[in-house]
Amino acid sequence: MSVATASHILEKLEFTRDLPTVPVVLMRLLRYMEKPLDQVDVAQIVNLISQDKSLAGHCLQVANSPLFGSSHEDEVVSIQASVMAVGVTRIQQIAVSCSLLRLMPTISFGLNPAVFWAHSLGCALVSREFATRIGYPDPAKAYVAGLLHDIGIVALLWVAPHDFRRCFEEASRHRIPLHEAEQRVLGITHCESGKIIAQNWHLSQELTDVIVGHHSPAIAPSSSVLTSIISVSDLLCRIGGLGYGYSEDKQTDFTEEPAFAILAAKYRALRPFDLARFTFETEGLLEEVRAVVSQVYGAH
Amino acid sequence: MMATPSVLRATGSSANERSEPLIQIRDLIYKTAGIFQADNKLQLLERHCNKRMKALGVPTLRDYYGCLTVNPMHQAEMVSLLNEVTIGETFFFRNRPQLDAIRKIVLPIIIDAKSKTSQAPLRIWSAGCSTGEEPFTLSMMLLEETQGTLKGRSAEILATDLNERSIAHAKTGCYADHSTRHLEPHFRNKYFNISGDKLQVKPEVQANVSFSRLNLLDDSRMLFAKGMDLILCCNVLIYFDAASKRRVIEHFYRNLLPHGYLLLGHSESLFGISEDFRLVHMPSATAYVKSGKDAADSPRQP
Numbered sequence: 289m290s291v292a293t294a295s296h297i298l299e300k301l302e303f304t305r306d307l308p309t310v311p312v313v314l315m316r317l318l319r320y321m322e323k324p325l326d327q328v329d330v331a332q333i334v335n336l337i338s339q340d341k342s343l344a345g346h347c348l349q350v351a352n353s354p355l356f357g358s359s360h361e362d363e364v365v366s367i368q369a370s371v372m373a374v375g376v377t378r379i380q381q382i383a384v385s386c387s388l389l390r391l392m393p394t395i396s397f398g399l400n401p402a403v404f405w406a407h408s409l410g411c412a413l414v415s416r417e418f419a420t421r422i423g424y425p426d427p428a429k430a431y432v433a434g435l436l437h438d439i440g441i442v443a444l445l446w447v448a449p450h451d452f453r454r455c456f457e458e459a460s461r462h463r464i465p466l467h468e469a470e471q472r473v474l475g476i477t478h479c480e481s482g483k484i485i486a487q488n489w490h491l492s493q494e495l496t497d498v499i500v501g502h503h504s505p506a507i508a509p510s511s512s513v514l515t516s517i518i519s520v521s522d523l524l525c526r527i528g529g530l531g532y533g534y535s536e537d538k539q540t541d542f543t544e545e546p547a548f549a550i551l552a553a554k555y556r557a558l559r560p561f562d563l564a565r566f567t568f569e570t571e572g573l574l575e576e577v578r579a580v581v582s583q584v585y586g587a588h
Numbered sequence: 589m590m591a592t593p594s595v596l597r598a599t600g601s602s603a604n605e606r607s608e609p610l611i612q613i614r615d616l617i618y619k620t621a622g623i624f625q626a627d628n629k630l631q632l633l634e635r636h637c638n639k640r641m642k643a644l645g646v647p648t649l650r651d652y653y654g655c656l657t658v659n660p661m662h663q664a665e666m667v668s669l670l671n672e673v674t675i676g677e678t679f680f681f682r683n684r685p686q687l688d689a690i691r692k693i694v695l696p697i698i699i700d701a702k703s704k705t706s707q708a709p710l711r712i713w714s715a716g717c718s719t720g721e722e723p724f725t726l727s728m729m730l731l732e733e734t735q736g737t738l739k740g741r742s743a744e745i746l747a748t749d750l751n752e753r754s755i756a757h758a759k760t761g762c763y764a765d766h767s768t769r770h771l772e773p774h775f776r777n778k779y780f781n782i783s784g785d786k787l788q789v790k791p792e793v794q795a796n797v798s799f800s801r802l803n804l805l806d807d808s809r810m811l812f813a814k815g816m817d818l819i820l821c822c823n824v825l826i827y828f829d830a831a832s833k834r835r836v837i838e839h840f841y842r843n844l845l846p847h848g849y850l851l852l853g854h855s856e857s858l859f860g861i862s863e864d865f866r867l868v869h870m871p872s873a874t875a876y877v878k879s880g881k882d883a884a885d886s887p888r889q890p
């Protein structure tokens with residue numbers, strides 16, 4: 289029965305016409321963000337964001353939070369000003385994060401949309417910090433990958449919301465990882481549904497690999513470093529109370545995580561690494577994420 | 589507006605740009621005491637520093653950083669600052685995520701390990717228990733779990749502190765509002781009697797707990813607390829220098845059974861102090877388990 293469900297869902301994802309189209313702004317931003325910093329056209333980005341009033345509003349809320357290192361004392365009131373305050377790279381990161389809001393269902397099928405967005409945003413930030421800390425050369429890429437890693441969940445919510453609800457209930461009842469519950473209930477996980485979306489949207493190979501492999505980094509293809517960074521960050525978020533709205537009652541030893549081993553083999557900074565300290569830093573960061581998310585969702 | 593024109597600022601710089609000396613003080617505290625103040629706690633840290641600066645008549649954070657480093661009295665000043673930071677206080681249910689982790693994750697693992705080897709009671713040590721709120725919190729939690737997780741196994745809690753007056757207070761089991769402010773009605777009603785304007789812990793909660801004065805740096809007496817399943821040493825080691833910390837941790841290692849757990853206070857870490865323990869994560873809590881020769885099972889392949 290679960291096999292039928294699985295192929296049914298995947299088919300629906302491949303062929304259905306009623307998937308929401310990917311937000312144009314999101315696609316453009318992703319493309320811009322792949323350019324080197326000195327080729328970035330700031331005016332173009334400011335225009336793109338400012339045109340969409342609701343997106344711009346959300347961006348300003350996030351830009352004015354402590355989360356994005358805005359040390360400015362006065363509130364910024366335009367996208368133009370926020371670029372001055374937090375920098376163009378961060379404005380792009382804020383904007384892709386907020387354009388994800390557009391894709392969220394407005395009602396909850398077990399998983400609360402605000403919780404999911406908080407998890408994505410938290411994972412983006414933790415990935416960026418972790419990438420920076422270990423010496424990964426492109427923390428901005430880690431940010432985007434962290435943000436979109438669970439896009440397969442959004443996909444499941446579109447085509448099979450009630451099946452997804454069953455997965456979610458199974459996961460929260462047994463306090464197990466969501467992807468394990470999906471596998472049990474549906475026979476597929478959000479990694480597989482994510483793959484179809486990633487291909488539909490023509491996301492880069494690296495992003496696709498993260499979306500497909502973040503729960504099995506040891507067997508992911510080519511770019512397992514980025515996948516591993518996201519895998520570790522995802523775990524840190526779930527442990528730090530910014531998972532999917534329930535806590536997984538288990539003990540995690542990061543030195544036994546395949547993702548951690550992959551990174552430790554490559555980066556000196558991880559041998560040894562003060563993971564306790566990074567965890568405490570993450571806790572602080574996640575508290576700030578929570579504050580911003582409740583602000584954005586409160587004002588929805 | 590004090591924003592720097594930073595249109596092309598690189599990504600990934602640390603989350604917040606806060607004042608340099610404050611960050612230095614944060615890092616100094618972490619280095620000397622092993623307790624970390626996350627970015628969102630920096631404002632609070634600044635307030636603690638300001639209080640000390642007022643007392644000393646020091647005008648800026650930069651000067652105050654000097655008091656904590658080059659000044660001949662810097663060690664004493666660090667103790668004073670730590671007193672502000674940690675507030676030498678304690679209360680019931682102080683660290684809830686940690687208690688949840690004990691109840692839902694640590695105890696089941698310990699009980700499982702014990703069931704294979706012995707009938708011995710569960711042994712828990714609250715090291716640096718102050719006036720007793722921490723061991724009594726544990727005692728109540730164990731009473732709740734007697735038939736559940738503990739499967740009827742009895743439990744003993746050893747509670748020790750250096751401070752004689754604290755131990756004397758703990759033995760009375762009598763507490764004022766401040767200590768009981770985070771006590772849920774369920775526990776308040778079930779395990780306390782009202783005694784004037786105070787709350788008195790019921791005898792059944794006291795029965796599991798034995799208090800005694802103990803200096804954690806007293807090597808000869810530290811040898812006696814053997815056969816522990818779980819040691820809590822929360823908000824205590826922050827006052828110790830690295831060498832003393834190492835000594836205490838070595839004792840804890842020897843006093844713990846192979847499957848034993850060591851839990852520290854919120855945001856405390858053993859990084860750079862001990863290789864005998866490895867860090868494990870639980871929801872919103874961290875813990876240490878034995879690594880190396882005396883570990884329950886050697887999980888890591890060579």
Ligand SMILES: C[S@@+](CC[C@H](N)C(=O)[O-])C[C@H]1O[C@@H](n2cnc3c(N)ncnc32)[C@H](O)[C@@H]1O
Nearest residue numbers: 676677678716718749750751803804822823824
């Ligand atoms: C902040 S209280 C911690 C109370 C409790 N563990 C908690 O976390 O709420 C710190 C305690 O450590 C004790 N302490 C400090 N140095 C000690 C030592 N060398 N041996 C034993 N206890 C010590 C102090 O007397 C004080 O009661």
Ligand SMILES: [Fe+2]
Nearest residue numbers: 437438467502
């Ligand atoms: Fe995932």
Ligand SMILES: [Fe+2]
Nearest residue numbers: 407437438522
């Ligand atoms: Fe995730």
